Amino acid sequence: MLKIFVLIKQVPSLHNLQIDKQTGTLIREGVENIINPDDLYGLELGLSLKEQYGGEITAITMGPPQAEFALRECLSMGVDKSLLITDEQFAYSDTLQTTLVLKETFHKIKDYDIIITGSQTSDSSTGQIPFQLSEALDIPLITDIFTMEIENNIFKCHRNFGHESQNISVELPILIRVRRHFNEPRHISLSGIKRAFEKEIEFNDFNTFNCPEYLDGCNKSPTNVVKTEKIVIKRKNEIIEGNFNEKVQKLLKIMQEHGIERIWTGDMI
Amino acid sequence: MDRGYDLVRRWKKLSNINEYRDVWVFTEIKDHVEVHECALQILGKAREIADKLGQELISVVLALDAEQYLPVIEEHGVDKIIYLNHQDLKHYHERIFTDLVYDLIEKYKPSIFLFPSTEAGNALAARLAYRCRTGLVSDVLDLELSDEFGNNLLIGDKPAYLGNIVAQIICPNTRPQMCTVTMGTFQKTKMRKENVEIMKIDYKFDKSKIKIKILEAPTRKDKPSSTLSDAKFVIGGGHGLVSKENFDKLFDLAKLTNGQVGGTRRPILNGWMPEHLQIGISGESIFSDLYLAFGISGAIQHLVGITASKIIIAINKDPNAGIFKVADYCVIGDANEILEGLLNYFRV
């Protein structure tokens, strides 16, 4: 039976984003927490693989206790099980730290075939986890897939790699990173919601892993954030006045100044 | 598989931190044709950093026929080039590159290691950072050395929340200090050091470690992963264009000017353009020299994706449209008429 795992993260919604100009941090009050948009493509891939090949799909997230809601959303979409890794000691984990916790998690799970991630999170936007987890678990990472099939524990796919287009095969387990718009993530169905709230969510904390002093978030993460600032963009806001022809002429002039000119296309439009 | 413990000792309290020195730059070769422009730009900044530290700037090259690229690299201020030359290094390969470069780090202990933020650069840097149990700051906007948090620590400015916040990040206890840098962040500078040292490393790799099998001869990729993010000139459209017929004119203009069409969420919902052309949250960010926004009202979801464009021109009939606040040039008027006016010029 195919064991599929999808890694997701709860992030603040960036609609109506507001930033404290003094501290340069996000104003969290009144901000909704949502599933990281890129992860929805991962969930959709996991669900469709399950529909096609059977098996079991689990959503995993690491975050504060309220990330439970994100897992309920995953369950509503049709995920079978969910795991929340949460502990104050994991707060402020950077990517390396997160990778190490995930590594412990999968060592504990032992039996996994496909682990799926999105491209990057909308809050920290590092995009490092898929690569680092591939190193940590010593399993191949496949990115930029177009088509795929699974047969007898062998994963075959068509992918872009560098500037090549390749047909590859690889033995499971593997990691897949899904790119944006790879698929169309399904909407939550109302009938999924009630079922989602009847399910148990599994919790892991620091003690679950029976380990390692190194799994201790803020003190042990190699990177430290020392300061944050709001990026202020200054624009000219120059209004182009004049009648229609004058406006068009001025626009053309600005375009030319920036190197935009007619190119020879070989045919007339 | 290692359980992490053994290695952890090393990154938690790096006792030999002073043995790490020099600034390395992964000098990527693009499409086995030329030195990646971004790598050359990074060399410019890395030269400054190396000078301040009084250490060497070292370029790392892995390629097929690597020798042909060395003269160009020598023109960009390096003290030393470490290179490997082999048929297997024609393209970036996750196993081969990671293993080989990791061996170099183990052996020569660089203090700072910078990578171009490309498909290969990001992947390689993330994998190496894991192996070294060190920190990696991606897509830095700026780099500086500071004594504020420790002796000559590298501070990387990293954008977060889709470029709305910049976070300053340090990596105090582990080495190397690693960063990736996007194209256009730094300026390349032409300068030649005397007696550039060239060091060739012998290629040795056990191919049985490779798990991915390539089934047939690969072809040159036909489907671009994204063109919006590399485009120099982007033409955007929104709901204000009213119809598909009008929206199609953006593609005409793009064709005539070598531009790239993108847009907000609405045109996708209206069926005017495919989903991969979305700019903003859940779409692409653009880094163009010029962005022309037709009939776009300027919801924050869109704006976060365009802030990195050097010049923004907005055309909208609503003088209160939010897009005007972030535009360099504002044209208050019917987007369709202005678009037609521009097309008339370019069509001639």
Next chain:
Amino acid sequence: MNFELTEQQKLVRRSVRKFAEEVLAPVAPTFDREAKYNGYIVKELSKVNLFGIQLPEKYGGADLDSISYAITIEEISRICASTGLMLSVHNSVGAYPIYNWGTEEQKERYLPDIATGKKISGFSWTEPNAGSDAQGIECIMVQKGNDFVLNGSKIFVTNGAIGSVILIGTRYKTNDGQNGIATIILEKDMEGYEIGQPEDKMGVRGNITTSLYFNNIRVPKENILGSLNDGFRIAMQTLDVGRIGIAAQALGIAQAAYEHSVEYSKGRIQFKRPISQFQGISFKLAEMSTKIDAARLLIYRAAFMKDTKKRFSKESAMCKYYASKIARQVTQEAIQIHGGYGYMKDLPLERYYRDAKVTEIYEGTSEIMKLIIAQQILRGNL
């Protein structure tokens, strides 16, 4: 007492909102403009189970509580009031009475298709000569053998064009001379069932309202809902439920107009400052917000009372009366805040205004709501 939604209800709101914004928002203006309803939307609505919101899982429903139902109708109507109307009628006065009064045989026959939207349902009482005077209906079915033969017509039938299971009220006459009012289940493909031309309406134009004509339709006994003479009571109790949905629809429209107004007044600069900083405008926003909140609380209370099996005729009439009234007021003020822009069809404000008005009319006018409330008060239900 707790004014917080449960986590489950919060997820209902978030999911329906996302669905409505992504799927309905692009088509809502077209539905209104062209007064047409595109069939593919039914398929999309079905995918997320919007046709069986409160039906039990065994019939394919989502089995949610009544507050979740109100939230769903509100969120759909916030984007597209026509779709909100279709779903409100289908779920509350189409599906609910069959589930509540139907025999097991009737439930099994109709509910699975109703829950998936394969069959869209409706409820029709109004006739040319019977509106607020609900007892004045003239449709008549006369017993012939074991069956009845139905003649008459209905007007202003919501879901009239796309509905295939419609509940109607009719007078009846049996062989042994009994007569009274029955509620019966009609199916579109019954012989003698005729759908009239679409009405040209002021608002909710995406929902195609028609007349229905019944010419000698043979109605088997199996199509009678509840007992024969129970029709009027079933109808009145059904409408108590339906009014929560209409109130939620009105609330959704008001919410949309209010959100637009806040955003616009913050961005619109006059006399060198945003108009929201003028007291005249800010007071309007404050009033809108207060009214919307009050309506929402009335709706949730009525829904809560339904779920806890209390009598809720008065509360349901109150929430419908109040929510529809404030929806009309809020949408009107929203246009005023937008000035000339609000009057143009480029913005959806004028659509909200047109859509809101009918909520004061259908499923009982505001005047009838006040009558119901007053009757309850004077009966001692203070």
